[in-house]
Amino acid sequence: MSDLQHRVEQFLYREASLMDENRYEDWLALFTEDCRYWIPSNREGADPTREVSILYGDHAMLETHVRRLASGNAFAQSPPSRMRRIVANVVADADDAGEIEATANFVVVEIRLHAQRLHAGRSLYRLVEHDGGLAIRYKQINLVGIDEPQENITFLL
Amino acid sequence: MMRIEATTLTSYDHLVRPDAVHGDVYTDPGIFREELGRIFSRCWVYIGHESEIPRPGDFKRSTLGTRPVILCRDRDHRVQVLFNRCRHRAALVCLPDSGNAEGFRCDYHGWHYRLSGELAGVPYAEAYEHLDMGSLGLGKPPRVSSYRGFVFASCAADGASLEEELGHPCMEQIDLFCDLSPEGRIRLQAGVSKLAYDGNWKLQMENSIDGYHPNFTHQSFFAGMRGPGGARVDMFDGNSTALCRALGNGHTLLDYRRYNASHAHARIEALQASSWGRRYYQDLVAAHGEQRAETVLSAGGTHMNVFPNLVVLGQQVRTIRPIRHDRTEVLLAPALLEGVPDEINTQRLRAYEAFYSPQGGGIHDDIEMFSRVTEGLRCDYDPWLLFQRGRHREQEDEDGTIVGQVTDEVSQRAMWRRWKALMETS
Numbered sequence: 001m002s003d004l005q006h007r008v009e010q011f012l013y014r015e016a017s018l019m020d021e022n023r024y025e026d027w028l029a030l031f032t033e034d035c036r037y038w039i040p041s042n043r044e045g046a047d048p049t050r051e052v053s054i055l056y057g058d059h060a061m062l063e064t065h066v067r068r069l070a071s072g073n074a075f076a077q078s079p080p081s082r083m084r085r086i087v088a089n090v091v092a093d094a095d096d097a098g099e100i101e102a103t104a105n106f107v108v109v110e111i112r113l114h115a116q117r118l119h120a121g122r123s124l125y126r127l128v129e130h131d132g133g134l135a136i137r138y139k140q141i142n143l144v145g146i147d148e149p150q151e152n153i154t155f156l157l
Numbered sequence: 158m159m160r161i162e163a164t165t166l167t168s169y170d171h172l173v174r175p176d177a178v179h180g181d182v183y184t185d186p187g188i189f190r191e192e193l194g195r196i197f198s199r200c201w202v203y204i205g206h207e208s209e210i211p212r213p214g215d216f217k218r219s220t221l222g223t224r225p226v227i228l229c230r231d232r233d234h235r236v237q238v239l240f241n242r243c244r245h246r247a248a249l250v251c252l253p254d255s256g257n258a259e260g261f262r263c264d265y266h267g268w269h270y271r272l273s274g275e276l277a278g279v280p281y282a283e284a285y286e287h288l289d290m291g292s293l294g295l296g297k298p299p300r301v302s303s304y305r306g307f308v309f310a311s312c313a314a315d316g317a318s319l320e321e322e323l324g325h326p327c328m329e330q331i332d333l334f335c336d337l338s339p340e341g342r343i344r345l346q347a348g349v350s351k352l353a354y355d356g357n358w359k360l361q362m363e364n365s366i367d368g369y370h371p372n373f374t375h376q377s378f379f380a381g382m383r384g385p386g387g388a389r390v391d392m393f394d395g396n397s398t399a400l401c402r403a404l405g406n407g408h409t410l411l412d413y414r415r416y417n418a419s420h421a422h423a424r425i426e427a428l429q430a431s432s433w434g435r436r437y438y439q440d441l442v443a444a445h446g447e448q449r450a451e452t453v454l455s456a457g458g459t460h461m462n463v464f465p466n467l468v469v470l471g472q473q474v475r476t477i478r479p480i481r482h483d484r485t486e487v488l489l490a491p492a493l494l495e496g497v498p499d500e501i502n503t504q505r506l507r508a509y510e511a512f513y514s515p516q517g518g519g520i521h522d523d524i525e526m527f528s529r530v531t532e533g534l535r536c537d538y539d540p541w542l543l544f545q546r547g548r549h550r551e552q553e554d555e556d557g558t559i560v561g562q563v564t565d566e567v568s569q570r571a572m573w574r575r576w577k578a579l580m581e582t583s
Contacts, residue, residue, distance in 0.1 A: 039516060042348040049503045052348040052491050055516040057507065064511075068381025068518050073388070075374065076521035113528070147254075149353035149486050150515035152524065157516070 008092035008102050008127065011134045016106070019156040020083045024066040027156055031136045032128060035059050039141045039157060054143070054150070069154070076154040081112040083155060099137070100127040110155065117151060120144045173577040175570065176545035180534045182576075183357035189482035196465050196579050197222025198312040201322045203467035203476060204228050204238055206490075207306040208344040209255070214272060217255040220478055221298060221310055227251045227261065228308060231272035236303065238310045239274045240296035250295065261295070270295050304328060305335050306343065307467070307474075323463065326404040326558050330459040334469050337453050338494035339437075339444035345474060347506060350489040350514050354524045356531040358466075358479035361487055362572060364523050365468045365475065366409045366460065368393055368401050368563035369546065374526055378518040392416055392563070399563035402554070407464030407575025409568035412560075414456050421455035428454075433498035440496065462568070464575050472509040483531065489513050489520070544569045 018027040031037070039054035040046050048056045055065070068074050085108040092102040102125040110117050126138035141157050172179040172188075182188055204219045205228040216229035218241065225241035227250075243250050243263035250261040250270060260277060262269040267280040274295040282288060298310040302319035305328075309319050320328065335341050354361075364370065372379075376388040392399050392413065399416040403409055428434035441450040460470050468475035478486040491509045493502045512519035547565025554560045561567035 041350060041514070046348065049499065049506075050347060050493075052350060052506055052514065053510055054350070054514050055510060061507075061511075064381045065516075065518070068377045071377040071380045071388075073380065074377035074518075074522065076525040147351070149351040151353060152521050153515050154521045 004094055004100065005090070005092055007134065008100060009087075009090050011127065012087050012090060012102070012104055012125075015136075016085050016087045020085055020108075022069075022077070022080045022155065024070045024156070028062055028066045031059060031062060031139075032130065033059050035062070035136055036138050037062055038139070039143065040146060042147045044142050044146065054153075069156075074154065076152050079112070081110045081152075081155045083108050083110045085109070098129060100134070101125070102127060112152065119153065119157075121146075121157075167581065169577045169580050173573050174541075175574075176548055177541040177543050178573055180537060180540040180542060183359060183531070184482065184534050186482045188580075189357075189479070191580060192479070193222045195582070196576070197479070199316070199579065200465055201300075201302070201309040201311045201319050202465065203463065204301075204308045204310050205476075206343070206345045206474060207236055207303060207308060208342070208346060210236070212257065214257040214259060215255075216251060216258055216261075216272075218251060218253070219476075221312065223479060225249060226298075226310070227295075229258075229272055233273075235273070236301065236308055237273060238298055238301045238308070239270075240298075242296065243268055244276065244293045244295065245279075305331050305341075307331065322406060323408070324405045326402070326410075326556055327406075327408045327461065327463060330404075330410060330461045331469060333453055333456045334459045334492070336445060336449065337441075337458060338496055339440040340496035341444070342495040343474075343492040344495055345490045345492055347491050347493050347502075350491075350520075352487045352489070352515060352520060352524065353480075354485055354487075354527050355483055356485060356527040357482060358477050358485040359572075359576070360527040360530060361477050361485060361523075362462060362465070362468075363569050364527070365470060365477075366401065366411050366462045366568040366572075367566075368399065368411050368568075369566070370523075370526070374522050375519050377522065378512060381518055395562070395564055397563050400560050401563050401565055401568045402561075403559040403567055403571030404461070405557065407462075407572050409462045409464075409571050410558075411460040411563060411568070413460065413563075416563075417455050417457060421451055424454050424457070425451070431500070433500040437497050437501050444496075462572065464572060471513075472505045473513060544573065 015030055038048060038056045041052050041054045069077055072078060085106050087104050087106050089105040092100055094100050105122050108119040121141055121143040124140040125136060127134045128137050172182050202221050205217055209217050210228060210230045213230050213232050213234060216227050219226050219228050227239045227241050229237050231237050241249050241251050245266055245268050248263050248265040250263045260269055260271050269277050271277050274297055276290045276293045298312045299314040300311040302309055304319060335343050371393040372389040379390050380388045391397060397416060400412040402412050428438045458471050462468050466477045472491050474490045474492050476488040480486055491506055510517050544566045547561045551559050551561040551567050559567055
């Protein structure tokens, strides 16, 4: 296994644990200040300036998002979901500028208020070197159920 | 032995009081079946918006109650609402949620229909002795009508016209929503947030115009925006100058106009901060005049329920889709404005998503409460849900609407009055 592949996998596994454990601030710390975060709605390849997203925005948007979830009064996550997710099919490539493009599939088993649900999708990342480790400059999450009626998906994705 | 037909003419006094509602109205499958007949087969029901089907052949699937329908535009540019059921053996004739088509073909035995609904062809037709093609077009609700592009259908052949049903105060709110566009037109072409929950459809109707809950259900949203200490907003407190209104026929409004009046100039000034904002404001004034421009910007859209299944709220057009007595889908379509700088529409999308998208800061906290209500309803110790808030102080306004303070339950009482009246009429 290449060093790059190993580093990216370890990074994505760590991110998965932070999301699974609802560690909002620690998860946010993985993103660069100039990051973009996007969960498209209805179809992949939509234009987020003209079409609605499930979530789209910059670091400030994520801060608001995380602050709300961490407030204890975000009732759709209070009590929070219990989750474990499998991250797999990781493909990583570095470009000439040193940015890493990575894709990974995920499956989340989630239980909240005694109901178990499955969520799955594919995440696209652009990762950069940061403080001797990696950081997320871009993350896009394409849910398998992108166009389906969404039940409570207010946990971290 | 003589068979006695059950009469279905019922009084609903035991379920709906002027200030309280019995829990069975949310949980009884028999009541749900009656609603499909007495409300969704009789009222003007919102189907979709003309901007979703701009060209001939454009279609989208929708529902009329639980009936699958197709909203489409035929070759003559007429808007059609067609029942999505083959006249032969009942299979759907249209499967995709939306698209553009020459017509509709049933994949089961190949019967095909024109966009206007007529039966265009039947394979191996010689096997039929008499097949009256002219009477075997796709079914249509007897009445279809639209107001400012909002298409409604009614399964009742007679009754109030759409405009009579909506009434002036309701149409005035739709005008405010559309006139945020200098062209006076909205466009529902920006996708749809789709949500679903295990609970009754009326929980979403009640909640959409509930001015009492935001400072509690949504305190995390306000805290997320403003940081700790910002958990409540004065717009929804017990002394707010915002109002709620019963507009007639069960249509209801959270009316922020008086509250927003003091903020109108701040909104106009915020638009002056960018070239696109200035252009938008100038175009709005040029199109509607300065006074109307100020009125629509101050109102900032509307926040209205149109009974039984439409909500026009903030930037969005919301459809409430009953599936079963204990299952509901909610479709939220952000409305883009025609004839505005792109930045205005992008800003509308982001503002909408912050609260209403499935990962946004608000809508799922509402749905969480519907789940908690649905589970709580299993307890019938005292089966009544209370809606008397502000009843002693509600008043009839000059325009005939009934008005109360924003946290009062004027709107829910009005909704339940209409519901009861419809359910009691055979």
